[in-house]
Amino acid sequence: MRRKHTIPTYLAFGWLAVSAFLAVFGSFLPVDSYQTIHGDFIDSPPFTSGHWFGVDSNGYDIFSGIVNGARLSIFVALVSVGIGGLIGSVLGITAAYYRGKFDTVVSTGFNVVLSVPNLVLALALVAVLATNVDINEAVPTWRRLTTLVISLTVVIIPILGRIARAATLAWSGREFVVAARSMGMRDRHIIVRHIVPNVLPALIAVGFLAVGVVIIAEASLSLLGVGIPDGASWGGMIARGRNDLEYNPHALYFPIIVLALTVISTNHIGDVLRGGLDRREGRL
Amino acid sequence: MRAAYYLQRSAQLLIVVFCVTFGCSLLLQLIPVSPAEILLPVGSPEERALLTSEIGLDRGPIGYYIKWLGEFVRGDFGDIYYSGGREAVSSRLAVAFPRSMWLMIYTQVLALAIAIPLGVWSAYRVGRRTDRVISNVLFALSSVPSFAIALVLVLLVGVRWQLLPTLDYQPYSSGIWEHFKHMIMPVVSLSVGLIASYTRLLRADMIATLREDYITMAASKGLSDRRILWRHAFRPSSVTLFTSAALNMGGLIGGAIVIETIFATYGVGFEVFAAISGRQYIALQSIVGLISIFYVLFNLIVDVAAGYVDPRTRDRRINA
Numbered sequence: 001m002r003r004k005h006t007i008p009t010y011l012a013f014g015w016l017a018v019s020a021f022l023a024v025f026g027s028f029l030p031v032d033s034y035q036t037i038h039g040d041f042i043d044s045p046p047f048t049s050g051h052w053f054g055v056d057s058n059g060y061d062i063f064s065g066i067v068n069g070a071r072l073s074i075f076v077a078l079v080s081v082g083i084g085g086l087i088g089s090v091l092g093i094t095a096a097y098y099r100g101k102f103d104t105v106v107s108t109g110f111n112v113v114l115s116v117p118n119l120v121l122a123l124a125l126v127a128v129l130a131t132n133v134d135i136n137e138a139v140p141t142w143r144r145l146t147t148l149v150i151s152l153t154v155v156i157i158p159i160l161g162r163i164a165r166a167a168t169l170a171w172s173g174r175e176f177v178v179a180a181r182s183m184g185m186r187d188r189h190i191i192v193r194h195i196v197p198n199v200l201p202a203l204i205a206v207g208f209l210a211v212g213v214v215i216i217a218e219a220s221l222s223l224l225g226v227g228i229p230d231g232a233s234w235g236g237m238i239a240r241g242r243n244d245l246e247y248n249p250h251a252l253y254f255p256i257i258v259l260a261l262t263v264i265s266t267n268h269i270g271d272v273l274r275g276g277l278d279r280r281e282g283r284l
Numbered sequence: 285m286r287a288a289y290y291l292q293r294s295a296q297l298l299i300v301v302f303c304v305t306f307g308c309s310l311l312l313q314l315i316p317v318s319p320a321e322i323l324l325p326v327g328s329p330e331e332r333a334l335l336t337s338e339i340g341l342d343r344g345p346i347g348y349y350i351k352w353l354g355e356f357v358r359g360d361f362g363d364i365y366y367s368g369g370r371e372a373v374s375s376r377l378a379v380a381f382p383r384s385m386w387l388m389i390y391t392q393v394l395a396l397a398i399a400i401p402l403g404v405w406s407a408y409r410v411g412r413r414t415d416r417v418i419s420n421v422l423f424a425l426s427s428v429p430s431f432a433i434a435l436v437l438v439l440l441v442g443v444r445w446q447l448l449p450t451l452d453y454q455p456y457s458s459g460i461w462e463h464f465k466h467m468i469m470p471v472v473s474l475s476v477g478l479i480a481s482y483t484r485l486l487r488a489d490m491i492a493t494l495r496e497d498y499i500t501m502a503a504s505k506g507l508s509d510r511r512i513l514w515r516h517a518f519r520p521s522s523v524t525l526f527t528s529a530a531l532n533m534g535g536l537i538g539g540a541i542v543i544e545t546i547f548a549t550y551g552v553g554f555e556v557f558a559a560i561s562g563r564q565y566i567a568l569q570s571i572v573g574l575i576s577i578f579y580v581l582f583n584l585i586v587d588v589a590a591g592y593v594d595p596r597t598r599d600r601r602i603n604a
Contacts, residue, residue: 116304
């Protein structure tokens with residue numbers, strides 16, 4: 001009766017598979033490094049032979065920028081959602097399972113972080129963590145990358161933590177949990193065997209949405225000049241393309257389109273997964 | 285009973301404001317360099333020592349926070365330091381705040397004005413082609429980040445067609461059209477995502493409401509569909525919508541950093557960014573404190589207002 005997989009879902013999975021492929025194998029593909037300067041092709045429009053997506057006013061090939069930018073954009077998104085999701089769900093699940101004071105502290109903590117707009121929080125953390133002892137010395141790229149990931153992780157923790165807490169609250173009152181407890185099962189086992197498998201689907205669904213949030217946040221930070229420098233990510237390319245949008249709009253369009261497609265895909269998959277959950281809950 | 289509930293809720297929200305500002309001041313202590321050194325790059329050690337004690341950094345984390353809080357409550361948000369002088373944060377905010385306020389109000393009005401009819405209509409036609417088209421288009425739009433829309437607008441409307449100015453803000457006093465001309469693009473780029481999320485919220489709640497018995501009852505009395513939709517179904521369905529709208533207000537006032545930077549609106553979001561990139565940590569702490577107060581305030585207003593919009597939630601909330 002209901003179609004489980006529709007064409008948009010396949011497209012979304014396909015697009016994410018392509019991006020993931022680029023992220024992992026992008027550097028092995030026969031594509032120039034994104035830092036190669038093609039002096040003869042400066043300002044070439046799209047569909048120039050050899051440069052499908054054109055070349056920007058610095059001589060950087062946009063196609064190779066997109067292929068290579070996937071690596072950092074997706075790496076940053078996956079790592080911060082992964083770590084943030086892990087910390088958030090451990091906090092959320094234990095808080096909701098044990099309740100009491102610990103729960104009050106954790107949920108207040110989530111509320112505190114959530115009351116500051118995402119970008120303000122990430123910006124402030126980047127600013128504080130990336131300050132050198134000698135303030136005039138430039139911060140190395142790897143340190144900017146780590147601070148970026150840490151800041152975005154902090155943004156993700158309460159988003160996923162709250163979901164984990166709410167789902168655990170709903171499940172820990174169920175009969176089978178009460179039964180397990182009355183049989184003398186240890187809390188740790190109940191959580192791992194009975195709570196986590198039930199909470200996980202909701203977390204994965206929201207995790208996909210969180211990946212979209214992080215990709216957008218990373219691009220916003222790049223636009224503000226505190227992201228990964230030198231156009232090494234999609235956001236960095238947008239930031240660079242913004243500088244000559246009057247003469248080279250394609251340097252802006254292509255990374256924007258790629259970024260938007262990725263976020264649409266993650267949001268769509270997150271949505272489909274969540275819809276599936278509602279149906280499962282509905283049948284109970 | 286209800287008064288006690290709101291009191292408890294206010295206390296909870298106050299705690300949030302305390303934690304946010306205290307966390308901010310702890311972050312300040314985490315910087316490996318003394319803030320005085322950052323704020324006075326060319327000052328002598330005596331001048332720096334004077335500044336450190338003026339800010340209260342020599343009193344330890346707690347002492348510093350108490351001093352800051354005392355001044356903050358009295359409306360002294362600290363100073364912004366630059367080479368050769370200083371400026372009160374409050375005087376900067378006096379300029380920036382109205383800009384963000386207008387931006388936020390226009391964005392919300394535009395988003396709600398489009399989302400409410402769309403949401404009601406697509407819930408009324410649920411499953412039909414119009415509903416599917418509206419839902420899918422909005423879904424795709426909601427995934428496009430606001431800065432992408434802003435940059436495309438700047439490119440097409442501002443640069444190609446030269447219809448609207450791409451930078452700056454004009455107050456009402458320089459003419460209503462001047463004022464709006466500078467607001468259209470930032471407001472549109474901020475609203476697109478909100479329209480999508482508001483429509484989805486309203487549609488979902490409307491669909492649930494339209495299945496209720498009293499709707500069938502109203503229909504069997506022979507009331508017109510239009511009357512049922514707007515008079516009977518809309519009000520109880522709008523609680524989630526308005527909650528979400530109110531919660532967005534705090535974020536729109538301080539969080540529209542990228543949009544305010546792209547269009548040079550220079551509102552509160554831009555002040556946050558300027559404070560961070562200029563390492564004005566005291567200013568940052570005060571502004572973030574203010575933003576969180578707004579968030580908390582709108583939160584409280586939502587709680588109270590939801591009780592009036594849908595009286596059934598009053599008891600539900602108290603019992604919950």
